[in-house]
Amino acid sequence: MTTTTPPRAGLAPRLSALSKVVELGPGRLDQKLLTDAGALLMRAGDRLKLSSEHTVVALAGGTGSGKSSLFNAISGLELSPTGVRRPTTARTHACVWGLEGSAPLLDWLQIQWRHRFSRASALDKGDSQLHGLILLDLPDHDSIRALTDTEADRLIGLADLVVWVLDPQKYADASTHRRYVTELAGHDAVTVFALNQADKLSAAELAELVIDLNDLLRREGVEHPSVVPTSAVTGRGVESLKSVIATAVGRRRAAIQKLEADLQRLEQRLGEAMPLGESLLAPSSVDEARRMGLTDALCDAIGVPAVGEAMENVYAERSSRWVGWPYPRWFAKFRPDPLKSLRLDDVSDEIRGITTGSVSAQSAEVANAVQALADGLSAGMDPVWRTAVHQAARSNARQLPKALTEDLSEVAPRLDQVPGWWRLLKVWQYLLVVAFVAGVVWLVAGLTVPAQLPAALQLVGDGAALPWVALMMASVLGLGALSGIASRNFVELGASRERERLEREMRRRVAAVSATMVVEPVERELGRHHAFYTALRDLSG
Incomplete structure (x- = not known):
């Protein structure tokens, strides 16, 4: 007899998707649902590895339903004990049509060897359509024995x-x-209902019961119930039931259909617990705009713009001690210092505080920045996943302010160093001061020293040279003033550039810290969310 391998296209990808759901579901799905999904995966893996040439058909029913009698009638042998004892069937009995290759499957079903029976080839001549059938007579599901009740459920x-x-x-x-x-x-395709003991009813009563049972099953969710009236005593309907079973056995698809039905049922439960909705539209990563927004918010929380402005002011204040025409600076010491009204000394202390790491990021503002990122990314998500995204964003909340402060302390300006051109300019300006002082001495000497001087000093006493000395002094003053103005302009330009450099470096470091301590944990959770819902979508086929 030629048989075909049951097609499994579509089932394997769905099982793979379910495996992904089980992998990503802990902490997100109800544990009972995860346990059932894991059990289905294990059951499917085991069943698909076993004989595809055999179909396991179980006769299930309550005490007194005539299940064992029907089992004997189908098998044509007295294999399962019948009677009025409760329960009649204490252990599962199996009858196999076509024993070859069935042993591993029976082992998986945990059928005891002494309760396994095989139809001999001589007896199978009229039942060749049942070749590949493993018929089970289960313990009564309403048994007073807990052991048999559990075995029936299994x-x-x-x-x-x-x-x-x-x-x-x-x-x-x-x-x-x-x-x-x-x-x-x-499960319509893999479920049959045998209304047994039909011999106890009249034709009208049986027809009415069949209609009533069909209606009841439809109300219970079985869309297309298959109801077969039978009588193990008279043999009525037994052949019809055998024909239904033979059709399932011949197609070699019952195992696949059962797994597909189980998968469909589990998919419905997953859909109720975690609806797809617009979840697949949620971002799977943190986009550049949100990264920049987080960096901006953290920079504000740390006070990067204020630090940059303070550094620029301190840079300018410190330059006044090195560059500029010295005479105005000396005269300024005798009048109130406007720089002190700007509290630049305090600003300088603030910069020094950053250098020593004593300035801390504002924890509340840092938390608000992180919260805003999580809110934007988790909008529209299931509450469970939204909570998970927020937890991921706050996973390093305690360490984040300290990490930002420590990292930024490495880029704070060095207040014990000055640019080299400041030193050169200071030397140049003091040379001009010396030249001016020399001119003053010359002028005073020319006006007060007698004309009768030694030949070596006659130039000092020469009245004709005094105008040139005065011109030189005026030139020195003008050159000093111009160099002072130029130096202040260069200082302001340098301060602006230093501020930009400092803010740019601080921003870069803030972005790096936030990427490691906030963005990466959030992206892991977003990736998990996206993979989970992608698997749910794939599970539906």
């Missing part, structure tokens, strides 16, 4: 196709519908 979840054996008295039993039937939405 095998109902592992079976490729479940045949629910219902009896006319308890077909609408609330416990059965609450525990099992309501969980069958989407």
Whole structure:
């Protein structure tokens, strides 16, 4: 008999997506949902590795439903004990049509060796359409024995196709519908309902029960219920049920359909817990505009513009001690100093404070900047993920102000150093001062010293040279004043450039610290969010 390998296209990518959801879900999804998803992945992995030539069909039902009798009727052998004991079936019995390759699957199902039965080839001549069937007679699901009840639940979840054996008295039993039937939405293709003991009903009563059961199942979410009336006593409907089972066995797709149905059910639960909505539109990384916005906010929190302005003022104040025409500076000592009214000494202390690391970033303003970034990035996210993004942004909240302060202290200006051209200009200006003083001495000497001088000093006493000396002195004063004005202009230009350099370097360092301590943790969470919702989308196929 030629069989085809069940197509698995579409199932593998969805299982891979579910694996990603399970990987990224801890802390975001309910633990029960994650546990169920992990169990489904394990079950799917195990089942897909086992025989695809066999279809596991489980007969499930409550005590007295005639499940074991129906099992014997389908198999044609008295394999499972029947009677009125509660529970009648204490252990699962299995009948295999086509034993080759079934052992690993039966081991996975945990069917005891003494409860495994194989149809001999001589007996299979009329049931060749069932080749590949593993028929299970499960313990009663409403058993008073907890052990058998648990085994029934386990095998109902592992079976490729479940045949629910219902009896006319308890077909609408609330416990059965609450525990099992309501969980069958989407499992229509791998679920059959056998309304057994039909021999106890008249034709009219049976027709009415079938209609009632169909309506009940549809209300429970089974869109297209497959109901087969049977009687293990008279054999009525047994062949019909065998035909339904044979169709599933022949297609070799029940295992895939069961996993797809389980996956669909889990997908619905995930969708209810974490709706897709517009979540895929959320950013997966921090864009450049938000990075710059964070850097700007942190620079304001640290006071970078104020530090730059203070540095520029201090630069100008310190230059007055080195450059400029000395005479005005000396005369200024005898009148109130306007620089003190600007409190430049305090500004200088502030700059020194940064140098020694005593100035701290404002924690509250830093926190506000981080909060604003997280708010903008998490808008529209599920509350769980929004909280996660905020936690990631604040993951280094305690260390961030200190890290910013320590890093910026490395770029604070050195107040014990001055530009070399300041020193050269100071030498030049004092040379002019010496020249002017020499001119004054010359002029005084020319006016007071007698004309009868030694030949070597006659030039000093020469009255004709005095105008030239006065002109030289005026030139020295003018040159000194011009060099003072020029030096002040150069100082202002240098101060502006130094301020730009300092602010640029401080901004660069603020951006680097924020990238490491804020942006990177946030991007990891955004990447996790994007991967999670991408996996949810892929899970739906």
